[in-house]
Amino acid sequence: MKADLIVGIQWGDEGKGKIVDLLAQKYDIVCRYQGGHNAGHTIVVEGKKIALHLIPSGILNPDAVNIIGNGVVVSPEALLKEMKQFDSLEGRLYVSDKAHMILKYHELIDKAKEKLRGKNAIGTTGRGIGPAYSDKISRVGHRLGELKDVDTLLEKIVSYFDSNRAIFDVLEIKLPDIDELKNELCEYKEKLAPYLADTTEYIWEAIENNKRILLEGAQGTMLDIDHGTYPYVTSSNTIAAGACTGLGLSPRDIAKVTGIAKAYCTRVGNGPFPTEDFTDEGQKLRDQGHEYGTTTGRPRRCGWFDAVAARYACRLNGCDELSIMKLDVLDGFDKIKICVAYEYKGEKIDYVPFDLENVTPVYEEFEGWKSVEGIRKFEELPESAKRYIKVIEDLTKTKVGMVSTSPDREDTIIM
Numbered sequence: 112m113k114a115d116l117i118v119g120i121q122w123g124d125e126g127k128g129k130i131v132d133l134l135a136q137k138y139d140i141v142c143r144y145q146g147g148h149n150a151g152h153t154i155v156v157e158g159k160k161i162a163l164h165l166i167p168s169g170i171l172n173p174d175a176v177n178i179i180g181n182g183v184v185v186s187p188e189a190l191l192k193e194m195k196q197f198d199s200l201e202g203r204l205y206v207s208d209k210a211h212m213i214l215k216y217h218e219l220i221d222k223a224k225e226k227l228r229g230k231n232a233i234g235t236t237g238r239g240i241g242p243a244y245s246d247k248i249s250r251v252g253h254r255l256g257e258l259k260d261v262d263t264l265l266e267k268i269v270s271y272f273d274s275n276r277a278i279f280d281v282l283e284i285k286l287p288d289i290d291e292l293k294n295e296l297c298e299y300k301e302k303l304a305p306y307l308a309d310t311t312e313y314i315w316e317a318i319e320n321n322k323r324i325l326l327e328g329a330q331g332t333m334l335d336i337d338h339g340t341y342p343y344v345t346s347s348n349t350i351a352a353g354a355c356t357g358l359g360l361s362p363r364d365i366a367k368v369t370g371i372a373k374a375y376c377t378r379v380g381n382g383p384f385p386t387e388d389f390t391d392e393g394q395k396l397r398d399q400g401h402e403y404g405t406t407t408g409r410p411r412r413c414g415w416f417d418a419v420a421a422r423y424a425c426r427l428n429g430c431d432e433l434s435i436m437k438l439d440v441l442d443g444f445d446k447i448k449i450c451v452a453y454e455y456k457g458e459k460i461d462y463v464p465f466d467l468e469n470v471t472p473v474y475e476e477f478e479g480w481k482s483v484e485g486i487r488k489f490e491e492l493p494e495s496a497k498r499y500i501k502v503i504e505d506l507t508k509t510k511v512g513m514v515s516t517s518p519d520r521e522d523t524i525i526m
């Protein structure tokens with residue numbers, strides 16, 4: 112059976128975790144295909160908050176197998192820490208032996224480079240994501256499968272340190288003690304051995320055996336390395352296409368694509384964000400939406416739904432459907448704005464230009480509503496909220512299949 116895919120269509124933090132968690136009940140296998148522990152999915156089940164960074168959200172379904180694909184960059188330290196939250200995951204979690212490792216020096220490089228960039232900093236999560244992907248593309252990275260032979264791996268890492276010594280010096284990064292590093296690698300080898308696998312073969316076989324598979328994107332379309340707001344992006348292909356390279360699937364292996372969007376917009380880190388609202392209304396969105404990063408705790412930048420960017424994202428991902436999250440966060444606003452076009456170089460445009468930082472949003476205003484919190488049926492929504500959803504469908508040219516009205520799994524309208 113072909114795999115279904117969930118992808119963020121804004122700047123990440125759209126609430127994919129809740130949808131994947133909800134859907135994971137219906138799937139046999141849930142897979143991550145890109146990013147690393149920069150991601151943060153907060154899931155609320157029966158009032159309890161669980162934060163996941165690397166492990167797919169399907170882990171909360173005891174019957175689902177979870178896969179971390181080759182396209183993910185894996186910090187063994189972060190993975191082991193996250194695994195500790197659960198009882199044994201053997202047989203329920205497999206990590207691609209081809210996935211590249213994030214080691215401590217990647218994190219140090221990430222942070223040092225951000226410091227050097229000063230006011231031009233990307234605003235990364237400081238988790239070493241960019242440096243680990245850079246090493247992969249430069250063909251000097253280290254894959255998890257190399258843990259099988261720690262001595263050879265250590266030799267390669269030492270040779271990497273030697274050839275990059277000048278860079279480490281400039282960045283004022285202290286290289287690790289080699290004995291300590293060896294001990295660390297041996298620990299990773301021992302603890303991760305039961306989980307490392309050829310995940311591509313595993314998924315191919317699962318497809319042949321008609322298993323139901325869900326592919327879970329991290330971050331969002333506007334943070335895609337190729338199609339996002341470069342250079343203010345993350346270092347992977349966050350869009351649906353990334354699932355093919357990041358897991359070893361062909362485009363033909365993918366069935367339904369669901370785009371996840373918040374009913375408004377947020378972004379963490381720097382870079383263009385046309386609909387950002389700097390007024391009290393933006394602060395109200397932040398307060399009502401609890402918009403603080405799961406991974407870094409940073410306050411998120413908040414603003415209105417950007418239908419131009421959303422339509423672009425739906426096209427890039429081939430979204431069959433949209434899930435609109437956190438509609439209840441708009442409760443109590445008298446007027447709600449949607450960006451329907453951009454003003455760019457004196458013209459009104461309806462596409463995402465190369466230099467998104469130079470656009471001004473053109474808004475349409477809609478009537479607000481008192482409360483949609485906890486509503487589980489579309490018919491029970493206030494008329495203005497129904498209209499808001501219909502406008503999003505029209506502007507994005509994509510059907511809305513689900514609407515979320517509270518963090519709780521059950522408070523979801525299925526259309």
Ligand code: IMP
Nearest residue numbers: 123149150151234235236344345379380
């Ligand atoms: P990096 O992925 O840590 O290199 O950060 C690059 C950019 O992506 C920064 O603007 C981060 O704030 C953003 N970013 C990375 N992961 C996430 C996420 O899970 N949600 C939202 N933004 C993210």
